[in-house]
Amino acid sequence: MTEINLTPEMELRLAKVRARMSADGAQAVLLADSSNIYYISGRVFRGYIYITLEGEPLFFVIRPNDLRGSCVHQLRKPELIPEILSSHGLPMPSSIALEIDDLPYSEILRLNNIFGGATPLNASAMLREARAVKTAAELSLMKEDGVRQAAAYSRIPRIYKEDMTDIEFQIELERVLRLEGCLGYYRTSGRLMEINMGSVLNGENADAPTPYDFAVGGGGADLSLPVGADGRTMKPGTTVMVDMCGNFNGYQTDMTRVWSIGPVSELALRAHEVSRKVLRTLEREALPGVPVAKLYEIAMDIVVANGLEKYFMGHTQHAAFIGHGVGIQLNELPVLTPRSRHLLEADMVIAIEPKFVIPEVGAVGVENTYRVTPSGLECLTNFPEEIHDLLQ
Amino acid sequence: MTEINLTPEMELRLAKVRARMSADGAQAVLLADSSNIYYISGRVFRGYIYITLEGEPLFFVIRPNDLRGSCVHQLRKPELIPEILSSHGLPMPSSIALEIDDLPYSEILRLNNIFGGATPLNASAMLREARAVKTAAELSLMKEDGVRQAAAYSRIPRIYKEDMTDIEFQIELERVLRLEGCLGYYRTSGRLMEINMGSVLNGENADAPTPYDFAVGGGGADLSLPVGADGRTMKPGTTVMVDMCGNFNGYQTDMTRVWSIGPVSELALRAHEVSRKVLRTLEREALPGVPVAKLYEIAMDIVVANGLEKYFMGHTQHAAFIGHGVGIQLNELPVLTPRSRHLLEADMVIAIEPKFVIPEVGAVGVENTYRVTPSGLECLTNFPEEIHDLLQ
Numbered sequence: 001m002t003e004i005n006l007t008p009e010m011e012l013r014l015a016k017v018r019a020r021m022s023a024d025g026a027q028a029v030l031l032a033d034s035s036n037i038y039y040i041s042g043r044v045f046r047g048y049i050y051i052t053l054e055g056e057p058l059f060f061v062i063r064p065n066d067l068r069g070s071c072v073h074q075l076r077k078p079e080l081i082p083e084i085l086s087s088h089g090l091p092m093p094s095s096i097a098l099e100i101d102d103l104p105y106s107e108i109l110r111l112n113n114i115f116g117g118a119t120p121l122n123a124s125a126m127l128r129e130a131r132a133v134k135t136a137a138e139l140s141l142m143k144e145d146g147v148r149q150a151a152a153y154s155r156i157p158r159i160y161k162e163d164m165t166d167i168e169f170q171i172e173l174e175r176v177l178r179l180e181g182c183l184g185y186y187r188t189s190g191r192l193m194e195i196n197m198g199s200v201l202n203g204e205n206a207d208a209p210t211p212y213d214f215a216v217g218g219g220g221a222d223l224s225l226p227v228g229a230d231g232r233t234m235k236p237g238t239t240v241m242v243d244m245c246g247n248f249n250g251y252q253t254d255m256t257r258v259w260s261i262g263p264v265s266e267l268a269l270r271a272h273e274v275s276r277k278v279l280r281t282l283e284r285e286a287l288p289g290v291p292v293a294k295l296y297e298i299a300m301d302i303v304v305a306n307g308l309e310k311y312f313m314g315h316t317q318h319a320a321f322i323g324h325g326v327g328i329q330l331n332e333l334p335v336l337t338p339r340s341r342h343l344l345e346a347d348m349v350i351a352i353e354p355k356f357v358i359p360e361v362g363a364v365g366v367e368n369t370y371r372v373t374p375s376g377l378e379c380l381t382n383f384p385e386e387i388h389d390l391l392q
Numbered sequence: 393m394t395e396i397n398l399t400p401e402m403e404l405r406l407a408k409v410r411a412r413m414s415a416d417g418a419q420a421v422l423l424a425d426s427s428n429i430y431y432i433s434g435r436v437f438r439g440y441i442y443i444t445l446e447g448e449p450l451f452f453v454i455r456p457n458d459l460r461g462s463c464v465h466q467l468r469k470p471e472l473i474p475e476i477l478s479s480h481g482l483p484m485p486s487s488i489a490l491e492i493d494d495l496p497y498s499e500i501l502r503l504n505n506i507f508g509g510a511t512p513l514n515a516s517a518m519l520r521e522a523r524a525v526k527t528a529a530e531l532s533l534m535k536e537d538g539v540r541q542a543a544a545y546s547r548i549p550r551i552y553k554e555d556m557t558d559i560e561f562q563i564e565l566e567r568v569l570r571l572e573g574c575l576g577y578y579r580t581s582g583r584l585m586e587i588n589m590g591s592v593l594n595g596e597n598a599d600a601p602t603p604y605d606f607a608v609g610g611g612g613a614d615l616s617l618p619v620g621a622d623g624r625t626m627k628p629g630t631t632v633m634v635d636m637c638g639n640f641n642g643y644q645t646d647m648t649r650v651w652s653i654g655p656v657s658e659l660a661l662r663a664h665e666v667s668r669k670v671l672r673t674l675e676r677e678a679l680p681g682v683p684v685a686k687l688y689e690i691a692m693d694i695v696v697a698n699g700l701e702k703y704f705m706g707h708t709q710h711a712a713f714i715g716h717g718v719g720i721q722l723n724e725l726p727v728l729t730p731r732s733r734h735l736l737e738a739d740m741v742i743a744i745e746p747k748f749v750i751p752e753v754g755a756v757g758v759e760n761t762y763r764v765t766p767s768g769l770e771c772l773t774n775f776p777e778e779i780h781d782l783l784q
Binding site: 033038048062064065066098100101103105107120124142171175180184190194195208209249316 | 425426430434435437438439454455456457458490492493494495496497498499500501512514516549556560564566567570571572573576577579582583584586587588589600602603604609613614615616617618641656708711718780782
């Protein structure tokens with residue numbers, strides 16, 4: 001048996017959601033998506049969380065059958081929710097927000113009918129906004145992720161063996177991450193990211209375009225999952241970019257580092273240093289109140305001043321962002337695009353990933369996860385940024 | 393650059409989809425879900441597949457940008473589809489089917505508006521039905537999965553070390569599977585399954601109820617992913633149930649085997665033999681034309697005759713099915729429940745998993761993946777079914 005009870009941390013998160021509800025005119029929110037259930041309740045269950053502007057939230061739990069607590073109501077199917085509300089003397093809401101960007105069409109229709117069928121408001125957007133600014137407890141979990149992800153990456157020089165394929169290299173790295181406590185599973189927003197434990201991009205494979213919303217691609221091992229390592233041998237003169245799963249506790253950090261097999265071209269080394277220069281500049285400039293679009297502009301100016309734009313964020317295919325929020329999901333708000341309308345806020349957590357794909361060499365660049373603070377960015381993924389040679 | 397062209401295999405699959413379209417009165421189907429895109433085109437891309445009752449399908453590709461072929465049309469956004477149809481002299485369909493069980497509400501609204509806003513028909517259901525009966529090419533991929541999954545499982549006795557935790561055991565097994573070519577990633581239907589590469593259930597942890605739609609549970613390593621191994625040491629007198637990822641090529645087999653640490657109770661051994669008896673019986677009885685609900689009934693009769701129903705498909709929490717279709721997704725049609733309305737058809741592929749959770753010992757039972765043939769079930773997961781003692 002497991003107890004869930006209302007904690008001060010939960011109240012903090014509910015207050016953020018309620019601020020969005022008030023702004024959007026929602027009397028109630030009904031959540032069912034795992035990421036949002038976990039955000040509010042601190043654990044995943046199958047069922048629904050019902051939040052009104054005041055009072056305790058109601059946790060309607062279908063499975064598991066052993067959850068208890070003041071908010072918990074065991075439920076067989078969502079059609080029984082009105083009955084439970086009425087038995088608590090609660091009115092049916094006149095406007096409800098549902099996760100219209102996360103739940104399938106047919107599921108939203110079913111839930112919406114239970115609440116009278118008026119057009120639902122967008123709970124997905126409300127929760128994404130609420131989750132963008134982290135609490136102290138969330139920040140502390142993400143700091144732990146950064147430390148553990150760095151510990152796993154520190155073992156990379158011992159993993160590499162001559163004539164290894166990129167997939168063999170990735171498999172050993174997956175093992176090291178898992179032994180460090182990595183849960184292995186990525187939560188992402190939307191249906192445009194599919195991957196197993198992250199991405200290892202070796203040599204020219206970094207230039208293979210992918211269908212997915214990742215910064216760089218890779219052909220993958222199979223046409224059913226065309227992303228990441230493709231089984232080629234790691235050859236001298238190329239780089240290997242490591243961008244693996246940083247989820248150790250339900251939250252995650254996102255961190256990319258590059259190693260080389262022997263020396264690599266001047267162009268590759270220069271592009272890598274430009275990536276670091278972008279990070280150093282943004283670490284100072286990314287202050288609360290600054291438009292997120294401005295970060296993209298600053299990065300692009302540095303890249304163009306160095307004449308590297310044709311390699312930036314891909315070569316055969318380009319991605320139109322330089323970073324993204326991160327937390328429970330890999331791709332949270334804000335998204336660092338030129339079209340972003342967000343302003344930075346203190347305690348947002350963003351991953352910045354200025355990456356280059358250099359033909360014949362591979363991918364270079366650094367990705368760090370940062371907390372936004374009043375004095376600039378605080379790095380959560382502290383690990384040497386230089387390209388180290390795996391042959392040395 | 394990659395070519396996609398119409399192949400006889402693709403025509404075979406299109407014919408199955410068109411049969412469903414005719415039955416449901418759909419003039420056109422628009423697919424966007426990865427599993428369905430892969431099913432029709434043989435690879436994953438971001439974009440849409442547009443199918444009418446006659447003529448070539450149209451592949452509208454947003455990413456990657458290097459796909460070519462007679463069906464391929466590069467697309468920036470779905471709003472441009474009507475223009476492309478018109479430029480090919482194709483009329484707008486008067487009825488369209490969309491993946492209303494797979495795509496988010498807001499995405500279906502957007503797509504549906506492009507096609508005039510009439511209520512969309514259910515392409516999710518059409519594709520699930522079409523995919524339930526496999527082609528020879530699909531069966532051949534799934535046979536390969538069974539062989540490779542069995543090869544990985546055969547290394548389990550060498551993986552086990554005394555006083556290992558279940559998570560350490562699972563990590564070594566993940567590595568062995570990956571080295572065997574496992575892609576690691578599970579495709580599932582719906583949003584009620586989250587897991588990393590499968591499930592290892594050791595001892596009493598098998599009785600921890602999970603929120604997810606898996607046959608048995610496990611508390612998991614973290615409340616953000618409450619399923620599977622929970623980090624406990626593997627102790628004498630308990631079982632370890634292994635139900636790991638069988639996806640080596642975009643298709644997958646589903647296979648469960650049990651090992652013991654030292655001898656286990658008579659009750660556990662007896663329940664395991666009852667599971668095998670259920671499988672032997674169903675292997676004979678599961679013929680084309682037999683109602684799927686009947687399989688559940690036969691299994692339940694055997695379980696009840698042996699007085700084991702309180703341990704069947706869970707103990708603290710029970711699952712109400714004994715198996716499921718499998719293919720590109722882990723949970724395809726038909727679902728082996730008492731309420732199923734499906735009849736078995738030749739070349740359906742089903743995983744049957746009569747499992748028991750025995751308090752203080754753990755989970756027992758066998759899961760095999762089978763092809764339905766006119767003379768009974770053909771097993772695709774051939775591997776010894778007995779409980780072997782890891783200490784011997």
